[in-house]
Amino acid sequence: MSSSTRAAGSGLRSYLAAHPLASYAVRRIGLYLVELWGAVTVAFFFFRMIPGDPIQTFIQTLQQNYVYNTQASAEVIARYRSEFGLDGNIFSQYFHYMYKVLVEHDLGPSLLNYPTPAQDVIMRALPWTVGLLGLSAVLAWVFGLLAGALAGWRRGRPGADLVTNLSIALSHVPYYFLALILTFIFAYQLAWLPARSAYDARLSPGFTPEFIVSLLRYGLLPSMSIVVIGVFSWLLSTRMLMVPVLGEDYLTYAQAKGLRPRRILTRYALRNCYLPQVTAFGISLGFIFNGNVLVEQLFNYPGLGATLVNAIQILDFNTILGVTNLAIFAVLTANLILDLLLPLLDPRVKYWR
Template sequence: MTATAPPAETVVGESAESAPSRGGRAWLARHPLAAYALRRFGLYLVELWGALTIAFFFFRMIPGDPIQTLIQTLQQNYVYNQQASEEIIERYRHEFGLDGNIFSQYLKYMENLILHGDLGPSLLNYPTPAQDVIMHSLPWTIGLLGVAAVMSWILGLVIGAIAGWRRGKLGSTITTNLSIALAHVPFFFVALILVYVFAYTLGMLPARSAYDSAISPGISADFIGSVLKHALLPGFSIMLIGTFGWILSTRMLMVPVLGEDYLVYAEAKGLKPWRILTRYALRNCYLPQVTAFGISLGFIFNGNVLVEQLFNYPGLGTTLVTAIQQLDFNTIIGVTDIAIFSVLTAVLLLDLLLPLLDPRVKYWK
């Protein structure tokens, strides 16, 4: 038999189909991790836009007129001219982005936010921009709640792992029962007890403010020492309850792992118990804790409102409460936007880092 060659058109068509395609889609096909990162970042932008939009319309629909609040403040300060009331109101409505319908206000707000990073003036300290008021409070919240969150996570992870590893022992039982009893106690209740004991009864620590008013703020040993001293009570009240919560969750993840075959094999190899705990058992438990910790870090930008109010701490929580009382929409939306941005960004970074922390996690397949 004599083999017949296929038509030239068929050969050309098959070679064109079998040849590797070029362009962006082909590059993404060869780099699945980059394709996943791009898709996840695109979803992050859509989520961020949607959340910011919902927050804007929600606060704009709250009843109340911030301009009238500002006018009343001006009247109390004797700087308000009744004859120029209409001109003042129109000018303030334009500066605060309240002129026109709600959709034109939204477009103007998004333009100023995205292109200029401008939230508009703040009623709390007019004409200071709202972003300046927020940035003045943000370091206090990050310094207090951020450090407390990190410390509580580390302590909870270590103590919870040991409590799960030594389950059935007296120390583990006491730690577990104490955590169950105190994990859901409100922060402010613990703060009240600490204030009563250490501030009013013993007089060891200050009960209010972020630093001593007699010390000028600056990079000095006296100021830093005063800040740390004033942060002990609010920080410890947050860290204490947070630690008990992390202890419970870590122990819950640790106990089921202890019966796995790979731990029995590691013990049979003669490895030391501490090495088995840290390198084998805990390594398979900390992944959910890393995820939960990343999400909790995003929420610290909200500030713990009640704790900050109790200690008169100048963080975002105190700023948010004051802004709500004065209907300062620009500052309220600004604090909310920071919370939204921080939570969504924390989730995005976790989604991108988890495949690097655990090779078993491969979202792109």
């Protein structure tokens, strides 16, 4: 190793030692890249080992729906296998897939809508899932955090105990089960809300008042199924963090100074609760996405969940891996951003080793 290389390495180590926050960020980003590569690799081999031949299924569909020359089937199958990255052994398929994704930014064609690229199919469904899942997850976290803080602050009172017991009973109910109950009540019994689809089929998508109202009306039931269960879950965890804090000396001192209870709750007690809840929010995104798949399928919502289910039914590997890797990337990136923001919320994180 040359002296210049050793000097550069020593200079980098000295810089990171002198800047703990930069050292923390470098470690977190490095761990993020390793986790991302490992998760994508595991997903690729898992789905490729599923029994079945998607090309044969695709050829049979062509034979049933179109004029198809069976004598040229061998050449056609070979071309399709090459186009979909299914020729060669599984390791060569893996390196070919990683090269296409990382270098050419191409997921390959989608069997769901051949020859449309899989990324186009995914991008058409992505806004629906982001609008439903993203907004619902944020609303559930905010309302659950505030409700949990109030339930812990007013512990022992009838209203707080009732909300806490109700949360214990309902926090573990699956999203799709609550979706079925809400659909039965509000769509079939009361006929207040539509049961399926994302908007009125008679309207054309666009930024018009009629379409926006239809969008909100059709999305209310699936979003309620996610928000309600999420609020109960966040309420319990926030209350669990709030109750031990109430006995701390600094809160007693704040009360002795004559500070208003609202100020003590928001500026002192709640501040020590939302730090771990910020990290937990990023971790929970993966579980919310899993439940959202069934919710979208139940309401025939044109998001990534319904796209993933349809792709699995015909073994559309390119679309399956695209949706799965997008979910992996979103969850890991959200956790990375939250980890990088923690030193700004809690100065003690800067000196993490």
